[in-house]
Amino acid sequence: MLPNYLKLAWRNLIKNKLYSFINVGGLSLGLMVAILVGLWIHDELTFDRYHENASHIAQVMRNQTVNGEVTTAxxxxxxxxxxxxxxxGSEFKRVVLxxxxxxxxLAHGNQVFAKFGxxxxxEAPDMxxxxxxQGSRNGLKDPASILLSESTAEALFGDEPxxxxxxxxxNAIxxxxxGVYEDxxxxxxxxxxxxxxxxxxxxxSTGWIAEAKDSWSNTSFEIFVETIPTANVADVSEKIKPILSEKNQDGSTTKPELFLHPMRRWHLFSEFENGVSTGGGIQFLWLFGSIGFFVLLLACIxxxxxxxARSFNRAKEVGIRKAVGSKRGxxxxxxxxxxxxxAGLAYVLAVLLAFLVMPLFNQVASKSISIPWTNLYFWLTGIGFTLLTGILAGSYPALYLSSFQPVKVLTGGGASMRSRRxxxxxxxxxxxxxxxxxxILIIGTAVIFQQIRHAKNRPLGFDRNGLITLMPNSPRYAPxxxxxxxxLLATSSVTELAESASPTTETRSKNGGFGWTGKSSDLQTNFTTTAVSHEFGRTVGWQFKAGRDFSRQFASDSMGLVINxxxxxxxxxxxxxxxxxxxxxxxxxxxxxxxGVIEDMVMDSPYEPVEPAIxxxxxxxxKFVTLRLDSRQSPHQSLAVIETVLKKHLPDSPFDYTFVDEEYDYKFRxxxxxxxxxxxFSVLAILISCLGLFGLATFTAQQRTKEIGIRKVLGASVSSIMALLSKDFLKLVLIALxxxxxxxxxxMxxxxxxFAYHVDISWWVFALAGLLAVGIALITVGYQSVRAALMNPVESLRSE
Incomplete structure (x- = not known):
């Protein structure tokens, strides 16, 4: 029986090529999106699962209250x-500072590379x-050791052991x-x-850390822990909560509290508001999961x-089969x-499409996902999902078509009207x-890009164009x-340069303990603080609202401040x-x-308010050297000159630089x-919707062929017939809007x-979405409408 069903199904697909193409093509696009989104969600949900002890690893974090607001760090x-x-100690298996x-x-002989480490x-390698x-995890017990990733070891030593x-x-340590570990x-x-x-x-090797080793007020370091297998992370977190308040004399004012942030929540729940985890990557997981579901739903629709719609054409088939004894089942x-x-054909095509677009998808999503060809669970999930999709998508048509009464269908009585109703x-x-x-997807896309443009056009308080940042990372730099x-200034490549303890696009230090005349005793301070050289303001282009910049002409400026x-x-x-x-x-x-007082300089998130800065x-x-390139010379030429000067004085340091404007743009990634x-996904959703609309328009034109012929004989114009065939679909689009x-x-x-700094949703976004939807619908339906309207009425009215 099953082979006969498949044979009949295949014949129907071949016989109705247009509808088969629309069904298979639309469903394959929906399944392709489901595959891509599914693999992306799996990658997100398995974040940090590489680490065997991930369920017991946590980072020690702290909350503190400043002027009634709880901040998390x-x-x-x-x-x-x-x-x-x-x-x-009884709660922790490992504590890693x-x-x-x-x-x-990292330098070895003539090989010098800048690597993140x-x-x-x-205890870190074991944790x-x-x-x-090569080597072992115990390698770091040697105080003058280093563990390299496999790719770094290969870059430095090639094939040598x-x-x-x-x-x-x-150039100092x-x-x-x-040891060498897998990347x-x-x-x-x-x-x-x-x-x-x-x-x-x-x-x-870092002198100032010695000053902080016994200080409870210098909170400049990271601590990771691994709890014992039988410990409950939440219970341990509650036990360590009061440590800072007990040890720190300033605890009575800022009320610091410790807590453990589990590794399995680092990626998806990285954002905190008023001391409470409010989300993070989980929002994107829900967003794209929902989009993937709805795109597949459109294909099923x-x-x-x-x-x-094609049930009219198959009514007689059903009636004849029932008349000769076929049961409804x-x-x-x-x-x-x-x-x-x-669904099966669509799934095969979807896997192929997913494989072809995966490189582009990875590039956009910043992922390294691949089709897991040898993973049995992937295939079982995909096949099971395809079967479910096929059953759900085909259940209603199957139940409806099988419900036709043979007498009414074969005599022509009532089937057509009942089908319509x-x-x-x-x-x-x-x-x-x-x-x-x-x-909804069109509006969402428009608002997202409107918000990005709004933030990018935000006044920055400095000129980021033509700035580059270097990290000398060498004791030879100071002398x-x-x-x-x-x-560098003697060349035609650099107009100014300056040093700072933080990069231009990031603040790395916050401090309290500030006072001034008239300050309330209840007011707590927590300023971002950045140590700079005298030329920093001129280099980045500070915009002064009052006062002046630092100057080497005044020795007293060493005890001066510039505030925002x-x-x-x-x-x-x-x-x-x-x-x-x-x-x-x-x-x-x-x-x-x-x-002096400068305009607020946006160094952190472009979506958040600027904090008080000193x-x-x-x-x-x-640590960071910022240079302003001369705009009269190409950046390529300038970088070559800068590299030559630096190599002359720092021959063992890699020429590693970043453009400040690129670093700033990275914040929008x-x-x-x-x-x-x-x-x-919006384009795919619209394409799938248009495929369906095109199919329905084609079917409607076929069903109304004789009606159109009669109207043309009676004098109807082509435009009126086009309007007749299009208006019903346009009404549906307007209702959808x-x-x-x-x-x-x-x-949205x-x-x-x-985002504290965000755009207001404009009315034109909805108008644009409506115009696009109506325009797309008109283009989709228009082809069939024109074709039907131009048909010769003699052909339309000719009886079989």
């Missing part, structure tokens, strides 16, 4: 690590369950390679880490619509067989649903600082210039004078990725509330 003090090991990952130069306690290619080889980190996958929080070196080595089986055959409304509802989803500066407008408002100064600001720390009490001349700068993927607009407004308004 992953930075903690050094002595906390010892406290966790001793007082709470770490310094923030950043780029460092971390300095961590020796992260690194898969060692790396173990025992000597490297120089930042000599280490020996004690971590892209869906690991440590994917960028290309080397791991001992924490103690970094602490010894096409199948249902076209199958029920057999007819249902046949029609479901056809549906499953379409019974199917017209459901089919219209499904078309409205299709275009409702498509219009050659002035020589490098003078030689937000800081001036926070301090309550009508005229801040000349005011005295005190800064009191654990072992210092300094007095500064405000030299810039000062710092004793420890030079998440939203731009969302927009690009939404555009792609009315339904989609409030739904889209609600969800909710999305925009995540």
């Amino acid at each position: 992953p930075s903690v003090p050094i002595p906390l690590a010892t406290e966790l090991r001793t007082t709470y 770490a310094w923030w990952g950043s780029k460092h130069s 971390k300095f961590m306690s020796p 992260l369950s690194l898969r060692m290619k 790396p173990l025992g080889k000597v490297l120089m980190i930042d 000599t280490v020996s390679v004690t 971590l996958p892209a869906n690991s929080s440590f994917a960028e880490v290309r080397f791991i070196a001992p924490w103690d080595l970094y602490a010894v 096409n199948f249902v619509n076209l199958s029920t 057999q007819l249902v089986g046949q029609f479901l067989g056809e549906s499953l055959l379409v 019974g199917l017209l409304a459901p089919r219209q509802i499904l078309v409205v649903l299709q275009f409702t989803v498509s219009i 050659h600082r002035e020589a490098i500066r003078q030689e 407008q937000t800081a001036a408002r926070f301090m309550g100064f009508a005229d801040p210039v000349g005011e005295t600001v005190t800064w009191k720390g654990e072992d210092f009490d300094l007095k500064f004078r405000v030299l 810039f000062f001349i710092g004793p420890r700068i030079g 998440s939203e731009e990725r969302t927009g690009q993927l939404t555009v792609a 009315v339904i989609a607009s409030p739904i889209a407004w609600y969800f 308004d909710q999305w925009l509330t995540d």
